Amino acid sequence: MQSAPQAAPEPGSDSAPKEGAERARQVRTIFSEIAPRYDLLNHVLSLNIDRRWRRAAVARLDWERAPRGLYLDACAGTYDLALELCGRKGFAGRLVASDFAHPMLVQGGPKIASEPVSAVCGDSLVLPFAEETFDGATVGFGVRNLADVRAGIRELHRVLRPGARLVVLEFTVPPNPVMRAGYLLYFNRILPVIGRVVSGHPWAYTYLPESVKEFPGPKELGGIFEDAGFSDAGWKLLSGGIAALHWGVA
Ligand SMILES: C[S@@+](CC[C@H](N)C(=O)[O-])C[C@H]1O[C@@H](n2cnc3c(N)ncnc32)[C@H](O)[C@@H]1O
Numbered sequence: 001m002q003s004a005p006q007a008a009p010e011p012g013s014d015s016a017p018k019e020g021a022e023r024a025r026q027v028r029t030i031f032s033e034i035a036p037r038y039d040l041l042n043h044v045l046s047l048n049i050d051r052r053w054r055r056a057a058v059a060r061l062d063w064e065r066a067p068r069g070l071y072l073d074a075c076a077g078t079y080d081l082a083l084e085l086c087g088r089k090g091f092a093g094r095l096v097a098s099d100f101a102h103p104m105l106v107q108g109g110p111k112i113a114s115e116p117v118s119a120v121c122g123d124s125l126v127l128p129f130a131e132e133t134f135d136g137a138t139v140g141f142g143v144r145n146l147a148d149v150r151a152g153i154r155e156l157h158r159v160l161r162p163g164a165r166l167v168v169l170e171f172t173v174p175p176n177p178v179m180r181a182g183y184l185l186y187f188n189r190i191l192p193v194i195g196r197v198v199s200g201h202p203w204a205y206t207y208l209p210e211s212v213k214e215f216p217g218p219k220e221l222g223g224i225f226e227d228a229g230f231s232d233a234g235w236k237l238l239s240g241g242i243a244a245l246h247w248g249v250a
Helices: 019-044 049-059 079-084 101-114 148-158 179-197 204-213 218-227
Strands: 070-074 093-101 117-121 134-140 160-171 231-238 241-248
Touching: 019 049, 019 101, 019 179, 019 204, 049 079, 049 134, 049 148, 049 160, 049 231, 070 148, 079 093, 079 101, 079 117, 079 134, 079 148, 079 231, 093 101, 101 117, 101 204, 134 148, 148 160, 148 218, 218 231, 218 241
Parallel strands: 070 093, 070 134, 093 117, 134 160
Antiparallel strands: 160 241, 231 241
């Protein structure tokens, strides 16, 4: 077991984010392999702040418009964001939770056993649903992993009913220079080591900071929402800009 801090990956190395079909294969491999430790690592590495972020995401969904509606959680992983919506007082709807890494869905299976959540194994870039199916959609820490972010946001727009909201929760890089320095130190040096030790995966948690660094900032992502046809697109930084919420109305 190594414990020395890792340097940024060489382009072309396993952990450097890839493009196109290679990217999809890389991401599916990572999440399939880390699935058994994903929940533990999520809460440890974020110091449990991820729970607060998920609550904030659901609060932006405007599900109260259709409390008996059908909702999509894309890139659902082990269902934590889907469960956050199910747990809202007054929510009486149903959820479809989709992900292309089958082991993630299986790993989280016991958590949804008595919840109104149906799991679907599928690619968010070609969602297996008809147009205007859902009353709202969420994506937690998934959009950054898509091989084509624009295509993914367009696809989400396609499956939403007019007036339904999309809420995306993603990591971003804090704008404040002091905070950014601390964040980058943690993300580049500490997180990959903890991730490697706890998950046993040699490079999955080196991919994570790399994928955040190459992801569009909140303003650019807001523009991508608008280009995809969303109106009232907005965004809000969370925890000083470690994460950001994005939303838009279909
Ligand atoms: C960081 S996890 C987030 C899981 C969950 N949403 C959460 O908040 O904990 C990212 C998830 O996105 C999934 N994912 C990435 N790209 C995908 C794609 N193109 N289609 C479907 N799922 C995808 C991965 O398999 C993984 O389970």
